[in-house]
Amino acid sequence: MARLSLESVTKKFGTFTAVDGVNLTVEDGEFLAVLGPSGCGKTTLLRLVAGFEAVSAGSIRLGDKLMSDKRTHVPTERRRIGIVFQSYALWPHMSVFENVGYPLRVAKFSGAAYTERVESALAMVGLEGFGHRPPAELSGGQRQRVALARCFVMEPQIVLLDEPLANLDVHLRASMEEEFADFHRRTGTTMIYITHDQAEAMALADRIAVMDEGELVQLAAPSQLYRQPATPMVADFIGQGTVVDGRVVTVNGDGACVCDLFGSATNLQCPPGIEPGAQVRVCVRPEHLALVGRDRPGVPAKVRRVTYQGGRFLVDVAPEGQADAAVLLVLPEPLELTTGETVRLSIEGGWVIPQT
Amino acid sequence: MPRLSLNRLFSTAPASEQAVLFSIIAIVTILSAVPMGRLMLEGVAPGGSFGLTVAQDVLTTRSTWIAAWHSIQVAVGGTIIAVLLGGTVALLVALTDIRGKTVFTFCFVLPLMIPPQVTALAWLQVFGPASPMLKSFGIAPPLGTPNPLHSATGIIALLGIHYAPLVFLTLRAGLRNLPFELMEAAKASGARWYTVLRTVVLPLMTPPLVAGVALAFVSSVGNFGIPALLGIPARYSVLTTLIFRRLAGFGPSALAEIAVLSVLIGIIAVSGILVQAWMLRGRDFRVVNVSAKIQPYQIGRWRPAVETAGWVVILGILVLPLVALVFTALVPAYGVKLTFATATLENLSYVINDHAATKRAFVNSFLLAGGAAIILVPLCVLLAYFLVWRSSPILRVLNFTAELPYALPGVVLAIAAILIFIKPLPFFGLSIYNTVWIILVAYIARFLTLELRPIISGFHQIDRGLEEAAQMSGAGLIYRLRTVILPLVAPAAAAGALLVFLTAFNELTVSALLWSSGAETLGVVVFSLEEGGFSTQAAAVAVLTVIVTVGLMLLLSLAGGRMPKGAVPWHD
Numbered sequence: 064m065a066r067l068s069l070e071s072v073t074k075k076f077g078t079f080t081a082v083d084g085v086n087l088t089v090e091d092g093e094f095l096a097v098l099g100p101s102g103c104g105k106t107t108l109l110r111l112v113a114g115f116e117a118v119s120a121g122s123i124r125l126g127d128k129l130m131s132d133k134r135t136h137v138p139t140e141r142r143r144i145g146i147v148f149q150s151y152a153l154w155p156h157m158s159v160f161e162n163v164g165y166p167l168r169v170a171k172f173s174g175a176a177y178t179e180r181v182e183s184a185l186a187m188v189g190l191e192g193f194g195h196r197p198p199a200e201l202s203g204g205q206r207q208r209v210a211l212a213r214c215f216v217m218e219p220q221i222v223l224l225d226e227p228l229a230n231l232d233v234h235l236r237a238s239m240e241e242e243f244a245d246f247h248r249r250t251g252t253t254m255i256y257i258t259h260d261q262a263e264a265m266a267l268a269d270r271i272a273v274m275d276e277g278e279l280v281q282l283a284a285p286s287q288l289y290r291q292p293a294t295p296m297v298a299d300f301i302g303q304g305t306v307v308d309g310r311v312v313t314v315n316g317d318g319a320c321v322c323d324l325f326g327s328a329t330n331l332q333c334p335p336g337i338e339p340g341a342q343v344r345v346c347v348r349p350e351h352l353a354l355v356g357r358d359r360p361g362v363p364a365k366v367r368r369v370t371y372q373g374g375r376f377l378v379d380v381a382p383e384g385q386a387d388a389a390v391l392l393v394l395p396e397p398l399e400l401t402t403g404e405t406v407r408l409s410i411e412g413g414w415v416i417p418q419t
Numbered sequence: 420m421p422r423l424s425l426n427r428l429f430s431t432a433p434a435s436e437q438a439v440l441f442s443i444i445a446i447v448t449i450l451s452a453v454p455m456g457r458l459m460l461e462g463v464a465p466g467g468s469f470g471l472t473v474a475q476d477v478l479t480t481r482s483t484w485i486a487a488w489h490s491i492q493v494a495v496g497g498t499i500i501a502v503l504l505g506g507t508v509a510l511l512v513a514l515t516d517i518r519g520k521t522v523f524t525f526c527f528v529l530p531l532m533i534p535p536q537v538t539a540l541a542w543l544q545v546f547g548p549a550s551p552m553l554k555s556f557g558i559a560p561p562l563g564t565p566n567p568l569h570s571a572t573g574i575i576a577l578l579g580i581h582y583a584p585l586v587f588l589t590l591r592a593g594l595r596n597l598p599f600e601l602m603e604a605a606k607a608s609g610a611r612w613y614t615v616l617r618t619v620v621l622p623l624m625t626p627p628l629v630a631g632v633a634l635a636f637v638s639s640v641g642n643f644g645i646p647a648l649l650g651i652p653a654r655y656s657v658l659t660t661l662i663f664r665r666l667a668g669f670g671p672s673a674l675a676e677i678a679v680l681s682v683l684i685g686i687i688a689v690s691g692i693l694v695q696a697w698m699l700r701g702r703d704f705r706v707v708n709v710s711a712k713i714q715p716y717q718i719g720r721w722r723p724a725v726e727t728a729g730w731v732v733i734l735g736i737l738v739l740p741l742v743a744l745v746f747t748a749l750v751p752a753y754g755v756k757l758t759f760a761t762a763t764l765e766n767l768s769y770v771i772n773d774h775a776a777t778k779r780a781f782v783n784s785f786l787l788a789g790g791a792a793i794i795l796v797p798l799c800v801l802l803a804y805f806l807v808w809r810s811s812p813i814l815r816v817l818n819f820t821a822e823l824p825y826a827l828p829g830v831v832l833a834i835a836a837i838l839i840f841i842k843p844l845p846f847f848g849l850s851i852y853n854t855v856w857i858i859l860v861a862y863i864a865r866f867l868t869l870e871l872r873p874i875i876s877g878f879h880q881i882d883r884g885l886e887e888a889a890q891m892s893g894a895g896l897i898y899r900l901r902t903v904i905l906p907l908v909a910p911a912a913a914a915g916a917l918l919v920f921l922t923a924f925n926e927l928t929v930s931a932l933l934w935s936s937g938a939e940t941l942g943v944v945v946f947s948l949e950e951g952g953f954s955t956q957a958a959a960v961a962v963l964t965v966i967v968t969v970g971l972m973l974l975l976s977l978a979g980g981r982m983p984k985g986a987v988p989w990h991d
């Protein structure tokens with residue numbers, strides 16, 4: 064186990080920059096999720112850490128050892144990093160036992176020491192008695208566990224997981240999520256978990272690193288990420304946030320301010336450094352929004368779309384004056400709204416996104 | 420759980436991958452770029468001193484241009500027949516619902532795998548006045564009538580039949596990837612089958628079709644067996660036979676001259692490839708989103724007729740010549756009728772038991788083909804590994820040069836091999852000229868691509884993650900190769916090795932120029948027996964090679980299900 068630190072890590076493929084100046088430290092024993100839309104460079108970042116790719120600039124350290132920089136490149140086979148591949152990458156010509164035992168064989172383990180360690184690794188993932196089977200005879204979830212056991216047996220300094228649940232169906236996902244959390248608790252291994260699914264990241268991680276177009280845009284604990292997104296992209300990507308334009312009216316210190324949103328003064332949270340009068344972007348979440356009667360103050364808005372989500376509705380409204388802003392509300396059943404209808408919207412909170 | 424130390428592994432240095440890569444680069448360069456360079460050097464600097472007089476002499480000789488013109492003539496003619504025949508059959512097999520496609524495909528491709536000298540020998544038995552088959556049916560032309568195959572037309576016809584499967588295979592491979600929605604969309608727009616064919620299928624199939632044309636042309640230009648058996652007796656020379664006769668007649672003293680002829684034939688072949696590239700320039704033939712595979716056309720009441728026509732073609736191009744060949748192999752002397760009374764196994768028994776050269780040739784061809792196939796396995800696996808998974812840029816260039824010894828006519832490589840090995844090798848003082856080893860080296864160079872292609876397609880079909888998982892486990896390159904990579908590409912490597920064996924076992928063009936007494940190959944023996952007038956014995960040896968060929972092809976077909984897609988060319 065060790066601390067992993069990345070300093071200005073950059074990876075270029077030709078002229079295309081897939082990973083752009085990422086600074087990141089993963090503490091010993093931490094569970095870090097890397098979250099971002101498809102194509103943002105998550106896998107590339109992981110392959111850089113694993114040593115499958117060389118960095119174009121910057122450096123990667125594991126513990127106190129330099130792994131990669133412009134001149135140095137420790138090959139993967141000497142990094143002792145465990146990886147759980149999206150495709151599981153189990154060798155079809157070996158039994159489950161041989162798959163799990165492979166890293167030990169490489170390290171020239173044999174006899175009782177070998178057998179014992181493989182068996183305890185299989186037990187650890189609940190696959191006792193499956194050793195003789197070929198991987199082809201296992202279910203997706205079981206294969207995933209074999210891959211975990213194979214990592215575990217080599218006592219890695221750190222475990223990397225690249226969208227390990229992407230190939231599983233919804234029901235299995237929840238139970239495998241549990242499995243990963245459990246694995247982390249029991250072994251205390253540093254883990255980096257890559258996903259494009261924010262719910263997965265929120266459920267599992269101590270901290271989440273959000274990536275966009277090769278850059279690390281925010282690194283924070285899940286709840287902070289949700290409450291205080293650093294950019295409109297993060298606000299939008301996480302938890303159905305709506306980003307709208309506003310103007311700061313007054314700043315009250317201790318992180319509160321009043322903004323003009325659609326012509327009505329609204330109390331919001333804000334980061335330091337916001338000045339009155341500034342044009343800002345504001346993240347408004349469904350729980351900040353409510354529909355009010357005609358007699359109460361509120362922003363008139365037109366209903367654009369109503370989507371039933373089982374027990375509740377997702378309602379997309381366009382406030383008057385900002386017809387292109389899509390504001391999302393979650394409303395319980397029963398609900399009688401039709402598309403095109405005009406409603407009154409009250410905004411009871413929100414987060415002023417820091418200006419860059 | 421106690422944390423035992425695994426550090427001893429992770430601190431040892433991994434086997435140097437760079438060293439492996441450089442060795443591969445060196446070997447491939449020696450096998451491909453060096454011979455081609457050596458040959459070109461001889462063209463401009465004969466015997467080591469610069470001078471263009473030899474080149475000038477050769478290029479101003481009338482016989483050179485006659486042979487070159489003949490080469491182009493028969494190659495163009497052969498290509499046209501191959502494209503018409505192979506193209507039509509490919510469309511019928513891929514796009515219609517005719518039955519028995521597997522067996523039909525096997526039979527249609529068989530002529531390509533039968534060596535050209537055997538094809539030529541068999542067809543000679545179909546027409547000649549002394550043909551045992553014609554005699555047996557009492558339809559032989561009167562003695563003294565020339566065999567019509569001893570002519571340009573004969574050579575063209577046989578080249579066409581021999582290489583039709585080549586066009587068939589390239590076009591069918593393309594048709595397999597044609598998304599069937601594209602045809603459905605055309606049909607839904609009201610297009611009849613011929614409109615669909617003209618407006619959708621053929622335009623999209625331009626690249627494989629053009630590739631097939633180029634392949635058939637280059638192969639025809641380089642073919643030796645057919646013009647040798649049909650052309651030499653009629654004094655109709657093409658470049659390959661001209662080179663052969665110069666070398667046989669004047670020996671190494673004519674090497675400079677022969678080198679120029681080889682460069683000339685190489686240039687003709689390369690122009691074929693360049694025309695292909697030019698025809699496809701700047702056009703986009705990519706089909707997006709290959710989803711559903713082709714759904715064959717229901718041809719309904721036409722089906723029996725089309726099927727019958729197909730089998731009549733097989734009867735004509737495969738069964739007829741082979742039957743004629745068997746007739747000849749079974750009669751006691753050329754020109755004798757085959758009856759129950761005259762039928763004899765004497766020829767077969769003679770070539771198997773008594774004819775020393777044939778016996779040697781069987782052993783030589785077996786060992787040469789097997790040796791080349793086996794030596795190429797580790798080389799091609801490593802080469803494909805660095806090409807596909809490491810995408811090494813140097814190797815990408817090298818991959819192109821590695822194709823040359825196979826893409827260019829066999830005589831080009833053979834002459835280059837003579838130039839390199841005629842003097843003992845510097846440093847080693849080793850001389851392999853006039854031994855069987857020079858043939859082995861030439862085979863390894865020539866058939867490298869043949870073995871490499873299935874292995875490359877094998878690598879493309881394996882999840883790279885399987886290797887990366889082994890890397891993560893701490894395994895160095897050699898260990899990974901042994902425990903993970905080789906087992907995974909084994910089926911592809913086996914397919915490649917068998918293809919090389921099949922091709923090398925029947926090879927004539929290279930060995931005809933490189934053989935020496937004691938180092939005969941089967942191809943050389945068939946050719947020499949026929950040239951010496953021993954047609955019945957030649958036919959006997961030919962029948963034996965056909966049996967081995969068909970046997971190996973059946974073996975490949977049976978194993979085809981376990982091989983990566985596309986590794987066995989004629990298998991689905």
Ligand SMILES: Nc1ncnc2c1ncn2[C@@H]1O[C@H](COP(=O)(O)OP(=O)(O)O)[C@@H](O)[C@H]1O
Pocket residue numbers: 076079081099100101102103104105106107108
């Ligand atoms: N080997 C490569 N060569 C060229 N471009 C690559 C390569 N690997 C990844 N990329 C590009 O880098 C970008 C990020 O890819 P990736 O890291 O796989 O994204 P993610 O895992 O977040 O979906 C993509 O645009 C991809 O096309």
Ligand SMILES: [Mg+2]
Pocket residue numbers: 102105106
């Ligand atoms: Mg990815």
